[in-house]
Amino acid sequence: MKVTLRIYRFDPSVDEAPYYRNYAIEAEPHERVLDCLNRIKWEHDGTLSYRMSCAHGVCGSDAMKINGRCALACQKLVRDCEADLILVEPLPAFTVLKDLIVDLTPFFEKVDFIRPYLIAGEPPEKERLQSPEDRNKMGESIRCILCACCTAACPVANENETFLGPAPLVQAFRRIFDSRDIERVERLQQLNVENGVWACLNHYECTRVCPKEIPVTKYINTTKREIKRVFGPTQEKKDTSA
Ligand code: SF4
Numbered sequence: 001m002k003v004t005l006r007i008y009r010f011d012p013s014v015d016e017a018p019y020y021r022n023y024a025i026e027a028e029p030h031e032r033v034l035d036c037l038n039r040i041k042w043e044h045d046g047t048l049s050y051r052m053s054c055a056h057g058v059c060g061s062d063a064m065k066i067n068g069r070c071a072l073a074c075q076k077l078v079r080d081c082e083a084d085l086i087l088v089e090p091l092p093a094f095t096v097l098k099d100l101i102v103d104l105t106p107f108f109e110k111v112d113f114i115r116p117y118l119i120a121g122e123p124p125e126k127e128r129l130q131s132p133e134d135r136n137k138m139g140e141s142i143r144c145i146l147c148a149c150c151t152a153a154c155p156v157a158n159e160n161e162t163f164l165g166p167a168p169l170v171q172a173f174r175r176i177f178d179s180r181d182i183e184r185v186e187r188l189q190q191l192n193v194e195n196g197v198w199a200c201l202n203h204y205e206c207t208r209v210c211p212k213e214i215p216v217t218k219y220i221n222t223t224k225r226e227i228k229r230v231f232g233p234t235q236e237k238k239d240t241s242a
């Protein structure tokens with residue numbers, strides 16, 4: 001079938017302003033948008049820039065906006081684009097470095113801030129044990145691939161650059177509810193600020209776009225409830241959760 005990709009182009013070193021360029025190519029319905037981008041780059045226009053690595057929904061590097069929705073290009077099939085014209089744009093909320101590549105430095109600084117690793121104290125003689133019940137408390141948060149789709153889609157993160165954003169909150173949730181982590185209370189305290197969990201206004205956009213189907217908003221609200229349980233309602237800041 002014939003499809004046209006309308007792609008956002010911008011090279012700040014030569015272009016005065018962003019523009020869109022159409023590329024008409026042949027593609028099979030079962031091919032992914034990433035296959036189309038590769039065909040364009042390899043056979044039509046080698047100047048097109050985008051990130052990709054695994055091509056199988058694991059590395060999170062090819063997050064972009066496809067037909068108005070943040071998604072992974074390697075997971076989006078041509079037949080699911082519901083139009084012969086596929087609009088491809090960079091993730092919103094971030095500075096464009098070139099074409100579909102955005103600067104994710106502020107995103108990863110916020111992820112680093114919440115200390116996205118297990119803090120478990122002195123190692124035991126053998127392995128650290130965790131029961132299946134305790135493992136289940138972390139839920140689907142372990143699936144997060146840090147693609148940034150959720151943060152880019154979040155209306156609050158788009159308006160307020162100081163908001164930690166949904167992806168760091170998912171990373172924090174994973175450690176707060178990890179029975180082996182010893183900094184649980186400190187982690188909760190770190191999120192108990194106006195631009196931490198309390199800035200989330202329950203728009204659910206993060207949950208809608210997450211390519212790993214993580215219930216992001218539910219985990220943010222669970223963290224809010226845990227903060228109230230541990231510190232009491234007087235610690236609450238601008239709570240708008242249901
Ligand atoms: S929560 Fe989902 S959308 Fe957000 S960074 Fe993780 S995988 Fe991506």
Ligand code: SF4
Pocket residue numbers: 153154155156157165166199200201202203204205206207216217220
């Ligand atoms: S639920 Fe919270 S984090 Fe998710 S999009 Fe809405 S405001 Fe942003």
Ligand code: FES
Pocket residue numbers: 051052053054055056057058059060061062063072073074075
């Ligand atoms: S290229 Fe790795 S997730 Fe798409």
